[in-house]
Amino acid sequence: MIQSGLLSLWKILSEGIRAKLAWFTGTLIALTILLLSIITVRQQTAILSESYEKQAAVSKNFIAGLVMEIESISQNLIRIEEFKSRIEKQQEELKKYQTAKLVTKKKTVSVFGFKTNLFGSLGSSKVLKKFDTFFSVYLTKDDVTMLEREIRQQLREASNRNISERDWNTLVNLAAAYVKNEEKYLDIIKQPTPEENEAKSKWELDIKNIKKEIRNHKSKLDLFIAKFYADSKKRKLEELGLDTKLFRIQTFPISAMIQGETSIASFDTQIIDNTSPLAKIDHFDQMESSLVDSFQKLSDDITSVEENEKQYVYEWRDREIQALHSPLFRHQNSTKRAFNLIGIKSKLGDYREVIKEDYRITNELSQLIPKLRERIQYLKNAKPPIPPAKDKLFTSYYKSYNELVTGREKIYDEVSLRYPIPKELEEKIESLRSLRDVTLEDWVLLKFKTDPLEYEKYYQDPEAREEQRNRWKAIRKWIITAEQETPTKELKKLFPDGSFGHSRSESEEIMWKLDGTHLLEAENVPLMVLRDNFSGLIRTLVDRTDGIRAIKDNRNQIVFTAITICMVAILFAIFISGVVVQKIRKIIRSAEDVGQGNLHVHFDDGGNDEFGNLTVALNQMVSGLKEREKMRGVLGSMVDPVVVGEALKDLEKLKQGSEKVITAFFSDIAGFSTISEKLNSKELADLLNEYLSAMTLILKQHDGVLDKYIGDAIVGIFNAPLDVENHCLKAVSASVEMRDKLEGLKKEWIQNNAYIPEAHDMKFRIGLNMGYAKVGFMGTDALASYTMMGDTVNLAARLEAAGKDYGVCILVSEFVHDEIKDHFFTRKLDTVRVKGKSKPVTLYEVRCKKGEETEEDKKFVNAYETALFSYFNRKFPEAKRQFETLYQSSHDEACKLLLERCQYYIETPPELDWDGSFTRTKK
Numbered sequence: 001m002i003q004s005g006l007l008s009l010w011k012i013l014s015e016g017i018r019a020k021l022a023w024f025t026g027t028l029i030a031l032t033i034l035l036l037s038i039i040t041v042r043q044q045t046a047i048l049s050e051s052y053e054k055q056a057a058v059s060k061n062f063i064a065g066l067v068m069e070i071e072s073i074s075q076n077l078i079r080i081e082e083f084k085s086r087i088e089k090q091q092e093e094l095k096k097y098q099t100a101k102l103v104t105k106k107k108t109v110s111v112f113g114f115k116t117n118l119f120g121s122l123g124s125s126k127v128l129k130k131f132d133t134f135f136s137v138y139l140t141k142d143d144v145t146m147l148e149r150e151i152r153q154q155l156r157e158a159s160n161r162n163i164s165e166r167d168w169n170t171l172v173n174l175a176a177a178y179v180k181n182e183e184k185y186l187d188i189i190k191q192p193t194p195e196e197n198e199a200k201s202k203w204e205l206d207i208k209n210i211k212k213e214i215r216n217h218k219s220k221l222d223l224f225i226a227k228f229y230a231d232s233k234k235r236k237l238e239e240l241g242l243d244t245k246l247f248r249i250q251t252f253p254i255s256a257m258i259q260g261e262t263s264i265a266s267f268d269t270q271i272i273d274n275t276s277p278l279a280k281i282d283h284f285d286q287m288e289s290s291l292v293d294s295f296q297k298l299s300d301d302i303t304s305v306e307e308n309e310k311q312y313v314y315e316w317r318d319r320e321i322q323a324l325h326s327p328l329f330r331h332q333n334s335t336k337r338a339f340n341l342i343g344i345k346s347k348l349g350d351y352r353e354v355i356k357e358d359y360r361i362t363n364e365l366s367q368l369i370p371k372l373r374e375r376i377q378y379l380k381n382a383k384p385p386i387p388p389a390k391d392k393l394f395t396s397y398y399k400s401y402n403e404l405v406t407g408r409e410k411i412y413d414e415v416s417l418r419y420p421i422p423k424e425l426e427e428k429i430e431s432l433r434s435l436r437d438v439t440l441e442d443w444v445l446l447k448f449k450t451d452p453l454e455y456e457k458y459y460q461d462p463e464a465r466e467e468q469r470n471r472w473k474a475i476r477k478w479i480i481t482a483e484q485e486t487p488t489k490e491l492k493k494l495f496p497d498g499s500f501g502h503s504r505s506e507s508e509e510i511m512w513k514l515d516g517t518h519l520l521e522a523e524n525v526p527l528m529v530l531r532d533n534f535s536g537l538i539r540t541l542v543d544r545t546d547g548i549r550a551i552k553d554n555r556n557q558i559v560f561t562a563i564t565i566c567m568v569a570i571l572f573a574i575f576i577s578g579v580v581v582q583k584i585r586k587i588i589r590s591a592e593d594v595g596q597g598n599l600h601v602h603f604d605d606g607g608n609d610e611f612g613n614l615t616v617a618l619n620q621m622v623s624g625l626k627e628r629e630k631m632r633g634v635l636g637s638m639v640d641p642v643v644v645g646e647a648l649k650d651l652e653k654l655k656q657g658s659e660k661v662i663t664a665f666f667s668d669i670a671g672f673s674t675i676s677e678k679l680n681s682k683e684l685a686d687l688l689n690e691y692l693s694a695m696t697l698i699l700k701q702h703d704g705v706l707d708k709y710i711g712d713a714i715v716g717i718f719n720a721p722l723d724v725e726n727h728c729l730k731a732v733s734a735s736v737e738m739r740d741k742l743e744g745l746k747k748e749w750i751q752n753n754a755y756i757p758e759a760h761d762m763k764f765r766i767g768l769n770m771g772y773a774k775v776g777f778m779g780t781d782a783l784a785s786y787t788m789m790g791d792t793v794n795l796a797a798r799l800e801a802a803g804k805d806y807g808v809c810i811l812v813s814e815f816v817h818d819e820i821k822d823h824f825f826t827r828k829l830d831t832v833r834v835k836g837k838s839k840p841v842t843l844y845e846v847r848c849k850k851g852e853e854t855e856e857d858k859k860f861v862n863a864y865e866t867a868l869f870s871y872f873n874r875k876f877p878e879a880k881r882q883f884e885t886l887y888q889s890s891h892d893e894a895c896k897l898l899l900e901r902c903q904y905y906i907e908t909p910p911e912l913d914w915d916g917s918f919t920r921t922k923k
Contacts, residue, residue, distance in 0.1 A: 029565055068330055068450070070225045070267060071253070071535060073151055076446050077175040077221065079501055080147050147499055150448040155228050163228070171224060178217040185210045208258065215255050215264060222253075222266035246543050248278040251328055253536040257295050262288060266536070277319060278543050286314055287323065294325040294537055302327075302530045303342050322542040329533045331442035333455050337431035338526035338533075344428040345520055350419040354432050357411045358519050361404050366516045368404075372397050373512075376505075388482035398480045405476070405515065409433060427459055434458075436514045437472035439529050443510050444475060446501040471495070479508045587614065657776025658720075663731040663816065664788060664796035665704060665716035666767045667695065667738070670804065672712045675758045687755055688712060694745060695738050702734035703727070707787050717788050720775040728770050728819035732846055735766045735810045736824070767800030768812040769793075770819065795841065798834050802843065802920070806830070807893025814842040825853040827861045828868060829894050831917040840917030845894070860890060868898070872916040874909075876902045 155163045188207055194200045250265040257263060262283050270279045281287075290312040312323040329335040348355060375394045379386040388394045412433040421429045451457075457464035471494050478484070478491050487500045502510070517525050593601045602619060669675075669691070676684055692714065696706055699716050703724045707715040716734075719727035742764060750760050771792035778787055795813060803811040806829055817826060827845040834841065847857060867882030880902035887895035901918060 033561070033565065068328075068332075068535070069154075070222055071330060072447060072450070073154055073225050074175075074218070074221050076147060076151055076448070077171055078178055079446055080144055080151075081172070081175045081179040147446065150499070154448055155225070167224075171221065174217055174221040174224065178214060178221060181210055181213045181217065185214060208261075211255075211258050212261060215258060215261075218253065218255050219264045219266055223268075226267050245276045245278070248276070248281070248541040250539045250541070251536055252291065252295075252539065254295075254534070257292065263291055265539075278321075278541055281316055281321065281541065287312075290323065291325065291537065291539065298327055298534065298537075302527065302534055303339075319543055319545045320548050322544050324540045324542070326538050326540075327534060328536045328538050329530070330535045331439075331529075331533045332450075332452075333458075334435065334439040334442045334529050335533045336427075336455055337435045337438060338529040340428040340431040341435060341520065341524075341526045342530075344425065344431075347425075348429075351415060351429055351432065354412050354415050355520055358408060358432070359521070361408045362516065362518050365401065365404055368397055368401050369512045369516050372401070394482070398482070401515075402476075402480055430459070432519065434469075434472075435519070435525055435529065437469070437476075439525070440475060440507075440511055440514055441472060443532070444500060444502050444507045445495060445498040447498040449497040451497075475507070476511065479504055479511055587618070591618070657774055657778070659772055659774050659790075660720060661771060662720050662773050662775065662788060662792065663718035663728045663768060663770045664773065664793045665699070665714070665718065665731055665735070666797045666800040667714045667716075667735075667764050668800055669712040670763045670765055671758075672762075675756070675762065676712075678756050678758060683755060687759060691742075691745065694741050698734050698737050698741060702730040702737075704731065704734055705786075708785065715787075717775065720788065721786070726819075728768075728816055729823060731768055732810070732812065732816065732820045732824055735768065736846065736849065738764075738766070739809055763809065765800050765803035765808075766810045767796045767798070767803060768810070768816050769796035769799060770813070770815045771795075791837075795834060795837075798920075799843070802832070805893070805897060806843070806845070807896075808845040810846040812844050812846055814844065817842070817844040820846070823850055824848070825850050825857065825861075827894075828865050830868070830898070831872070831915075833917045833919040835920055840915060860886070860892075864892075864895065867895075871898060871902060874905075874914070876905045876909075880906065 152163055152168070185207070188203070188210065191203075194203050247269070249269045251267040252263050253266045312325070314321045314323065372394070375391070375397060376388060379388055379391055379394065416429075454464075454468075458468055459465070474491055474494055478487060482504065485504045487504075492500070500507075513528075514525060517523065517528055519525050590601050675687075679687065691712070692709060695714055699706060699714070702718075703722075704716045704718050705720065705722075707717050709715075716731075718724055718731045724730060742762070746760055746762065749755050769792050771790075773788045773790040773792040775786070775788045777785065778789065779785055799811045799813060803809065808829070811829070812820075812826075820826075825847050827847060829843040829845050831840050831842045833839070847853065847861070853861075863882065863886055867879050867886065870876075870879035870882060880899060883895045883899040883902060886892060887899055
């Protein structure tokens with residue numbers, strides 16, 4: 001009993017539509033829920049990551065600014081130490097450019113510590129005194145003192161306390177050690193690479209060790225400076241909402257990346273909170289590898305910043321850590337503009353004119369720069385050295401230089417007046433004008449403070465924009481006028497938050513580098529700016545363990561729910577399907593009767609649902625099948641099966657008719673009346689049936705439709721009622737095959753001694769034309785047939801008749817010829833105007849398929865068409881001779897016809913406006 005029940009249950013669950021419907025429903029619901037759960041988990045994970053990124057974004061931007069501030073102090077300290085070394089070296093180096101003069105000096109004596117010349121009684125003497133020239137002046141120790149004062153002030157503001165001498169000396173010593181090792185590194189790499197392996201290995205190891213020393217001193221310097229910021233910035237980060245238990249932000253300068261060595265962060269929020277789990281994470285291989293990977297990608301393509309903001313996920317102990325790497329750039333004013341130009345490169349539109357002119361001006365500047373460099377060297381080496389501002393050639397060069405730079409700005413202003421910049425593109429387009437100038441300022445100055453809103457003010461406040469542009473002009477004026485090697489007091493006043501880190505000559509080289517590089521060529525200014533401003537990477541570590549754990553718990557709950565719903569759905573589907581199956585079985589039994597040919601079946605009413613609609617539709621189908629069988633029986637023996645098929649689909653459409661491009665086909669047996677008179681009824685019927693069957697079969701094989709038989713004539717349609725691709729080509733192919741088939745039939749008749757001798761020489765003519773025609777069922781309601789009508793059809797019929805005059809088998813119009821000329825070898829026969837029409841038509845004979853023609857065929861056709869050319873050009877005597885020659889050798893009827901026509905035109909010349917066509921007077 002139990003076994004029987006289990007077998008019944010298994011049968012229900014495994015056989016028939018009930019089982020399939022149940023399993024399908026349950027599986028579909030389960031898969032849907034599982035798929036939705038997977039999608040939901042992924043979306044929640046993505047939302048979680050995005051949420052973390054948004055939480056960290058503000059803090060990350062703040063830290064980026066902080067790091068740049070620390071980097072600025074660090075670089076300024078390093079620059080101070082470089083200045084100290086450079087000032088001594090440069091001042092000693094530049095002494096050679098001083099000039100010496102004899103001056104008169106009064107002799108003095110010291111009396112009680114005061115010097116006196118005793119009212120001139122001691123006399124005077126000539127002494128040699130050295131004076132500075134333009135080229136012997138360099139930055140002084142006063143500039144270094146000012147830098148030190150500003151840095152102390154920055155550190156005091158950062159920590160809200162005065163910096164002790166001990167801390168200051170620590171900073172100075174770290175910066176000095178960095179500079180010392182950097183000089184060592186430069187000295188080593190200047191040496192040629194040793195060729196011996198052992199020496200080379202030692203040389204490479206020395207370089208690597210010095211790099212490590214440089215990296216370590218820089219890192220210590222940055223971290224020491226960061227400590228001054230720790231307390232005050234910790235409060236700011238807390239205000240910004242940075243949860244140090246969830247987030248840890250680190251920065252890695254370029255110098256931190258040494259192949260084979262663990263990277264050292266220049267700043268780490270660990271110094272603010274070292275108690276969180278994230279603060280305890282140390283470097284491990286996977287984390288280091290991803291950091292190196294991000295550095296490498298940015299080094300390969302500095303412009304693809306967004307693509308390189310890549311997420312990495314690590315498993316650390318029992319925690320899941322997400323890392324986001326993003327690039328860090330110094331000099332935000334020039335960096336943002338560089339990205340603006342890279343982003344707008346393909347969308348410049350009318351502003352391509354600016355790029356075009358910039359390209360020309362940059363080339364001209366590039367030609368001036370070597371001349372200026374050469375002239376300066378000449379002025380330096382002169383005895384005594386000549387100040388550049390007093391040299392006419394130098395000033396003339398810079399006059400041209402300045403005119404080109406001014407012209408570059410003028411072109412931008414003119415184009416922007418003609419084509420106003422859309423508001424949303426203003427920042428990007430304007431960067432065409434300002435990138436070089438703002439970069440010059442960034443690279444020449446050492447800034448103590450940076451205004452984070454300076455970029456926005458430039459585009460939003462006209463006064464701020466004008467102020468910045470005046471600063472840029474002042475820097476260029478200082479360089480171009482070359483009146484003073486150090487910045488003037490007026491120039492320094494324009495930059496209260498910075499100091500000039502370069503002399504005029506050094507700044508001049510920077511200006512030349514920017515002005516001599518194209519804006520948007522392969523090696524361009526934006527790329528150069530980004531490479532120079534690229535400072536390192538920011539790594540944001542996120543502890544997303546708790547968030548992911550909650551998502552996984554949610555996923556498990558969804559899976560459990562899916563399984564429960566699946567089981568309930570299967571049971572419910574079994575119940576519902578049982579009801580459905582009973583109705584389906586009734587329908588199946590009736591459908592099987594219809595399948596066996598019983599069209600008197602009636603499907604029982606299925607109710608008001610879809611089964612009811614189905615039974616109504618099935619009953620209508622049975623009625624339709626009855627009508628269709630009747631129609632097929634009546635039409636099948638009278639109309640082309642293709643037409644019958646289309647009529648069964650939509651008879652009304654065929655009755656309405658349509659106009660479309662077709663190829664009309666007409667064929668007729670030459671002299672069939674003579675043949676038919678000599679045959680009895682049975683022989684005539686046998687001959688016609690054999691001939692028409694063979695030709696009609698070929699017509700159908702090439703997708704043609706039989707219109708009608710008119711005695712021995714065949715009328716066919718190509719491209720109706722069904723569309724046929726290359727219908728014109730297929731019609732000609734069918735015609736050539738029919739011609740060949742007739743030859744084969746005649747051979748069989750001769751061999752079998754069938755029919756009369758006249759039938760053994762039977763020939764037919766075919767006329768083909770292509771064009772628009774009306775097609776459809778035409779006639780009365782009681783009697784109609786599918787046919788074609790129109791000028792296209794009439795011309796095809798007349799071409800078939802005209803074939804007799806020209807003695808050709810297949811005659812086609814120029815419209816057909818245009819479609820098949822690449823596939824068939826043809827002869828241009830004549831140009832005629834058929835009866836009742838004013839427009840002439842060119843006639844062609846289809847001789848064979850391309851490639852099957854003989855050399856004799858080619859010569860004959862060429863000669864015929866040459867004669868025809870003479871005929872068309874009214875050279876009737878010449879054409880007559882040519883046609884006569886051809887006729888004598890070939891007995892071609894077309895040659896004979898044209899020969900007679902030439903004779904007629906010789907005797908009765910045509911009108912002066914004759915177009916070469918002959919008007920036929922018979923159909």
